[in-house]
Structure formats: C-alpha cells, structure tokens
Amino acid sequence: MKKIFIFPILALLSLVPSVMGAEIGDINNDGSVDIADVVYLFKHRNVPLDDGDLNCDNSVDIADVVYLFKNYDKFREPVIFAKNLKLEPHWDEGYCYIVDSKGHKFVLLDKNATVPNIPDAKIINVPVKRIVSGWYYPIVSTADILNDSSCYDSIKGVTKYTLKYSPELSKRYDEGKVADIGSSSNVDYDVIINISPDIVFLAEWPQHDKIEAKLNELGITVSRAFSYKEPTYMGRIEWVKYAAAFWGEDKYNKANNFFQNAWKKRNDLLRITRNAKTYPKVVNFWKSSDIGSIYIPESQNYYIKLINGFRGDYVFSDLPGTGNEKIDTETFMERARNADVVILRQSSKTIKTKDDLLKVYPNSGFENLKAFKEGRFYISKSDYYTWEARDPIGTMEDYAKMIHPELFPNGDNDLKHFVKLQ
Structure with missing residues (x-):
C-alpha cells in the first residue's frame, strides 16, 4: 500500500526546484524536513553530495532515500544528538521551552508573547539581561561564537578561570563591566x-550541586548543562542552541x-575517512604532568565515538562507560606501546617537539612508544578544550587527519588545535 501511495506524490513534486537545503535533510529547501524531502530525493538524486549523501557513503542513491525515510522525523527535531537536553523552539508563538540536564523547566518568553500553559516551568524573559556563568561552557563559549555585543552585555559575572579564555570578557572585566565570582568550586555568593542575576548557569560536577542548593536558598534561578556527559561530540556542541536560546530567536x-x-x-x-584502507x-x-595520573576515555565517551567514526581502532575499547577512567602507568604503557597513533590531551604547557615533551614528562617512558618513534604522537595545545566548542570543524578535522593523514592533501602537517611532535 505504501508503494502505491508514494508514486503519485513523486509525480506531483517532480517540479520542485533543486537547491541546497538550509538544514540537513531539507533536500527541497522548503524550510522543513518531511516526507516531501524523501519524495524529492527519490526523484532527484543529482543533488550535491553535501545535501543528498545522508548516510555518508560517498554517493547519492536509493540508500539515502531509505535513510531519509527512516530518519526524517529525527532530522526535524530541534535537538538531534544531545541526550541531556530537551529544547522545543516555538518562536512563531513567542517562546522556547527548555528542560535542562537536571530536569529544570524553562519557558524563554519573548516580549509581548502569551505565556504558554506548561506546569512547573520557570518563565524567563528573553533576551536575558543579567547572566552569571560558573564555567566556560556553554554560555561564554556561545557568546564567543556569536561574537555579538548584546550577548556579552548580558554576562555580568564569571569565574576568574573563565576570563582567560574569552578575550572580550577579559577586556570587559578590566573595564569593570564583568565581575569575578571566584572559582568554579568556590564561588563568592x-x-x-x-549582581542580582536573572539566571546562573552551572555544570555537572558535584560541587555545583552544592552551589545550586545554596543559590536556591537565596532565591536565585539556576540551570544546569551537562554537555560533557554527552555520548557524542555532535551532542556536545549542540548545546550552543541551548545557550543562544536565552538571547532570543535571532541568536x-x-x-x-x-x-x-x-x-x-x-x-x-566521514565520507573522506570511509576510504581508509586500514584501521590504525x-x-x-x-x-x-609527569607525576600526574593517566586518565583514558571510556569506550562510549564522545572522544572515542569521534575516533571510531573516522575509522580508528581505540586501544581501550573494552572499557565500558561514557566517562574517563584512571589507569596505572604500567598497564597504560603495556597496551599503548604498539599503538599507531597516540593523542595526549593536556592544558598546562606549550609543547612543540619531542624534546619538549620529554622535558615536561621526563619519567613517562613515552619515547618507548611506537607512535613516538614513528612520528605519530600528537599533543594538544593548552587551550584545545575551549576550541572544542568554538571550532568544532577544526577539532574534527584534526582528529580525522591524526588518524588518517594519508587521506588529506597536506596530511597531518596543518593541525589547528594539536601539534604533531617532530
């Protein structure tokens, strides 16, 4: 019955113009993702690869039509990858509904809009005028992405640590426009x-549970963003929508x-790396630091999903979970010794060469690793984690190039947020 029904629709829609959709799945560029896009893709598989190759197999064919048919409901959802966030934009009705990572409900209400009937939801007028953020993500990072003065104007207080990662907020702090609220674990109430904030944004850490409890006693509204607990990198960066919603529809x-x-x-x-001949x-x-403990991402962590997606074979894939696990040096060295690619994340030193690495980590034994000897040892720049949100494209490109440099014209010689040690 479905086949009999769909082909008359194909004929009716065959004259829809073929132009690039604004969002993934919007093949016919009509501003929505629905069955019409499935039908259009069935009839017009000469659309650009970026639009039509939805299953990322480097071709536009009937498999993509089937993929879109099975997933168009997902594509049209406002939150696609993030698992710790619910967000429903109703900007045509003047509001956006959000449920954050702790289940706090918010209606972000535009001026002159009618308040919707959503039980237990906190009404917040947008754009929000007075914000305090207990961490860089996702509020300050989104302000840096949007680079809009009105967003910065609303941020009245942040932790001292956050200031060094946002040049604009640092300047405003020097001008007395932004207050230092202390550290992320010990704020100055x-x-x-x-500041008398409209809302305070906190992360997922246990110390933020205590801060939230105290702010609740003071009658101050809090929202929690568990972006680091997202199981995929795309879910991690999707929190940019959550942050921007507090500044209104345009943002x-x-x-x-x-x-x-x-x-x-x-x-x-994904299309480029699917041509890889090996899985390093x-x-x-x-x-x-040299005396610091080693922590490795567990196999369902978003770093590992990124590695596996770009056809890498994560050495510690047998360790379940979405977080990080402390591992003893002996076990780490034994299992990492013959790895093809080693990626060290750190945020304290500027390291550019192998000699630099061994000066910072003199007792690490890194020089005994195959990846070190063969020039496939990479180390993050000290501010890499701020760029994970601000420059997801550059971050993903770095990972793809570190895992499969042979697939890129300049190999792994033009990384943005990591360094290939020489």
Whole structure:
C-alpha cells in the first residue's frame, strides 16, 4: 500500500526546484524536513553530495532515500544528538521551552508573547539581561561564537578561570563591566547576590550541586548543562542552541546555523575517512604532568565515538562507560606501546617537539612508544578544550587527519588545535 501511495506524490513534486537545503535533510529547501524531502530525493538524486549523501557513503542513491525515510522525523527535531537536553523552539508563538540536564523547566518568553500553559516551568524573559556563568561552557563559549555585543552585555559575572579564555570578557572585566565570582568550586555568593542575576548557569560536577542548593536558598534561578556527559561530540556542541536560546530567536537561529555547518563538515569527514584502507590503533589520554595520573576515555565517551567514526581502532575499547577512567602507568604503557597513533590531551604547557615533551614528562617512558618513534604522537595545545566548542570543524578535522593523514592533501602537517611532535 505504501508503494502505491508514494508514486503519485513523486509525480506531483517532480517540479520542485533543486537547491541546497538550509538544514540537513531539507533536500527541497522548503524550510522543513518531511516526507516531501524523501519524495524529492527519490526523484532527484543529482543533488550535491553535501545535501543528498545522508548516510555518508560517498554517493547519492536509493540508500539515502531509505535513510531519509527512516530518519526524517529525527532530522526535524530541534535537538538531534544531545541526550541531556530537551529544547522545543516555538518562536512563531513567542517562546522556547527548555528542560535542562537536571530536569529544570524553562519557558524563554519573548516580549509581548502569551505565556504558554506548561506546569512547573520557570518563565524567563528573553533576551536575558543579567547572566552569571560558573564555567566556560556553554554560555561564554556561545557568546564567543556569536561574537555579538548584546550577548556579552548580558554576562555580568564569571569565574576568574573563565576570563582567560574569552578575550572580550577579559577586556570587559578590566573595564569593570564583568565581575569575578571566584572559582568554579568556590564561588563568592556576595558577588552573585550583588549582581542580582536573572539566571546562573552551572555544570555537572558535584560541587555545583552544592552551589545550586545554596543559590536556591537565596532565591536565585539556576540551570544546569551537562554537555560533557554527552555520548557524542555532535551532542556536545549542540548545546550552543541551548545557550543562544536565552538571547532570543535571532541568536538561536544563528547558533543553529553554526551547528548545521558543523554537522555538514562532520558528514564530509566521514565520507573522506570511509576510504581508509586500514584501521590504525589509537590511544587518547589525559595526563596533566609527569607525576600526574593517566586518565583514558571510556569506550562510549564522545572522544572515542569521534575516533571510531573516522575509522580508528581505540586501544581501550573494552572499557565500558561514557566517562574517563584512571589507569596505572604500567598497564597504560603495556597496551599503548604498539599503538599507531597516540593523542595526549593536556592544558598546562606549550609543547612543540619531542624534546619538549620529554622535558615536561621526563619519567613517562613515552619515547618507548611506537607512535613516538614513528612520528605519530600528537599533543594538544593548552587551550584545545575551549576550541572544542568554538571550532568544532577544526577539532574534527584534526582528529580525522591524526588518524588518517594519508587521506588529506597536506596530511597531518596543518593541525589547528594539536601539534604533531617532530
């Protein structure tokens, strides 16, 4: 019955113009993702690869039509990858509904709009005028992405640590326009009270549970963003929509465009790396200093999903979970010794050469690793994690090039946020 029904529709829609859709799945560019796009793709498979190759197999064919048919409901959802966020934009009715990572409900209400009947939801007028953020993500990072003075104007207080990653906020702090609220684990409540914020944004850490409880006692509204607990990198960066929504429809739309562009680039990199002839063994880990402990992402962590998506074979894939696990040096070295690619994430030093690395980590034994000897040892720049949100395209490109440099014209010689040690 479905086949009999669909072909008359194909004929009716055969004259729809073929132009690039604004969002993934909007093949006919009519501003929505629905069955009409499935029908259009069935009839017009000469659309650009970026638009039509939805399953990222480097071709536009009937498999993409089937893929879109099965997934168009998902594509049309406002939140596609993030698992710790619910967001429903109703900007045509003057509001956006959000449920954050702790289940706090918010109606972000535009001026002159009618308040919707959503039980237990906190009404917040947008754009929000007075914001305090206890961490860089996702509020400050989104302000840096949008680079709009009105967004910066609304941020009245941040942690001292956050200031060094946002040049604009740092300048405003020097001008007395932004307050230092202390550290992320020990905020100055008197400063926050003096700001009288419309809302305070906190992360997922246990110390933020205590801060939230105290702010609740003070009658201050709090929202929690568990972006680091997202199981995929795309879900991690999708929180840009959440942050932008507090500044209203225009900023939300700009943030969504930013996200869509990152999604398209991710698909392009999947197409490139699918041509890989091998699956190199990859190690990804964190170690802050020579005497610091080694932490490795568990197999469902978004770093590992990124590695596997670009056809790498994560050495510690047998460790389940979405977080990070501390591992003893002996076990790490034994399993990492013959890895093809080693990626060290750190945020304290500027390291450009192998000699630099061994000066910072003199007792690490890194020189005994195959990847070190063969020139496939990479180390992050000290501010890499801020760029994970601000430059997801550059971050994804770096990972794809580190895993499969042979597939890129300049190999792994033009990384943006990591360094190939020489």
